[in-house]
Amino acid sequence: MKIITDSTADLPKELIEKHDVEIVPLTIHLGERNWRDYYDIEPNEYYALLRKSSAFPTTSQPTPQNFVNAYAPFVEKDEPILSIHLSSKLSGTFQSALLARSQFPEARIEVVDSFQASFALSIIIVMCAQRANQGYSLEEIADMAREIGPQIETYFSVDSLEHLRRGGRIGKAQAFLGTLMKIKPLLKVMNGEVQPIEKIRTRDRLLNRFVELVEQAARKYSRLLLAVGESDNSEVMTDLLGRLEGISGVSLIFRGKLGGVITSHAGPGALGIAFVKDVLK
């Protein structure tokens, strides 16, 4: 089974290689310049550019043709395809993939809306890859992915809500926009959309909130899969991971970086965690 996703999964290189995942890139536009996410620009390079830029970036979804091109070689080889993507509430990427899928009516392709983004989407990909290794069928794995997607709990904070606002991805978190005091908003991805959770002032408090959330879930599910990601906020992430270390039952699948497209909407300085009950063991 071939897994195809898009660049907003922010799947780390070693996992791309390990599970032989095909990535279809979205495109970043900043001022006069354009890049294909990851293909033309690496996250660290983009953080530096974005911090210096006075312009705000925009992004565009892959065309259906991009997906047709991605599917074609595997359809030819008669290999089943799991095409799993960024929440349809946040992007038209899923829509493009669906259109591409209709070009191959006879092929075994399952297109899945993850209701997630970035490291949270990657958790599903890793789980699907493991299921594939265990010999499950494409349809069984797609069903699991559709079930797991909405169950993943994704929390993140951003340095400023400005990028989310400009990109139109702020959802209900716009309620936090008017706050005069400088805050580190704690946000959640729920039903595929960004929701406000809490207005936090200090880094220490923010990290403790993340820890509390993981502890709560670990108590509830006993075994948790955890993935984390940040944009140009590596030191703080190290601090957070240190605090998460002692919690039993939690396995960290990977520590990732937010790619260019996600960073275009979250801004540099973002920090996030995603976890879900480990159903594989």
Place this chain on the structure above:
Amino acid sequence: MAILYLSAKRFKLCIIAGAELVIKNRYHLNKINVFPVPDGDTGSNMSMTLIAVVREIEALQDVSLETTVKAIAWGALMGARGNSGIIMAQIFSGVAEGIEGKERLTAEDIAFSFSRAVKKAYKAILHPAEGTILTVVRETAEAAVEAAKKTSDLVYFLDEMVKTARTSVERTPELLPKLKEAGVVDAGGLGFLYFLEGMLYLVKGIAIDDATIDEENATANMPDESSVRQLNNRYCTEFILKGSQILEDVLKKDLSMKGDSIVVVGDSRLARVHIHTSQPHEVLKYASALGQVSSIKVDDMLVQHTSRLVSQKSTKTSSVVAIVPGDGFKEIFNKAGAELVVDGGPTQNPSTMDIVSAIETVESSNVIILPNNKNIYPAAIQAAEMTTKKTTVLKTSSPPEGISSLLAYMDEAPYEENISRMDEASRRVKSGEVLVASRDVTLGGIQVKTNDFIGIYNGEIQCSFASINETIPVLVKSMHEPSDEIITLFSGEAVKKSDAETIQSILQKSFPDKTVELYFGGQSHSHYIVSVE
């Protein structure tokens, strides 16, 4: 056996019994209310006023008569609502003045102080009308003076007062044509009679039960609908005016150009004003030129009469009311999610009724109050007890604690969860302030000179210097711990923006690894409020 005097405790019980009887009969009083306008709220207004009195004295234990009576007067003034409520408040405050220095009350004392009180009540009303509560209290006071000459037995004495009051109430339709037209007696006067009866029952040892509720004539004597339609001054407007030199007579005269049913009570610093007007905004504009206007209540009596207030159901799980000192804090709290922000601070404490009004105004029936000041906490607690809404007062003792608490509030979280989150959040910030010393003093080993700047944290003076630029860093040093991240300055009303920015950069240099933020607080009592978290 004759009862010859009332102790403080017994007098307190009498007042509570009187209040109880009025409260029990409030719906009947509402129904027969036609004068000066049939807005159907006399019973409710008198009840609210008396509830304020009862709350004020209920908790008093083993205190002197003077303290008790003062508490009664204060409670009434604070809670006074409507014409009749304000007149009751005047009577209580007149009684308080009349029995100053007494340890117990005899019939003579009551007669004397009550007569004084009546004079005071007449003074409060711009155009005293006969056939109202004023007539009833005046005639009752005259009878009291006569009765006290004949007897010192309080049961007989109070009985005489009640008899006179009843005759007087029954006579009100003869004096006031509007009452006769509607076929009712004066509601305010009747309310006063209930109050006296309640006192008498207590002295006699009779329990107040449902049998004393006057219901039979109520529906038959409903005021005539058409009388409302002629209302010129349809807005019943009430507010509290705080100023330095309020001239009652001037105020009353000026107000009489803008409406009628004018009642002004209070002193030169604090007055409660009631007026029926067609232009409430003009009235409030005029008043705000004289001082600080608060506790504003404007009711459209036409609407009130046709469709008495309907309570609204809300979907919001909780509403936050914050009490803050200064315009800057007002904006900060507003934008951070407080539904209603009430003026208040060390030198401008809001009254219990201000807080009650705020609680009643917000959308949800579950309310969280952030008092943001130790001295306001008791009033907030009292307010919480007086409302039927579920109300929790958090122990925020400074604006930064309030902000920290408010930031933890979540719109969609259940009420109890918000309370525990907010309570916990309020303890995550330390706050201090910098103000000017008003006199020479040595405290905790620190010598303070008049006009020096003092830094206060944890209720204690931490430092004192002639220069504010020196005071703030030393104060912050005494507050901060290595794990702290943010130092926040809230500049006061008197501070220039450029001066505040200078201090911000001084602090940033002294604490290079912390973030130093500056906001306009607008508080009048201190130059800076500073928080560390």
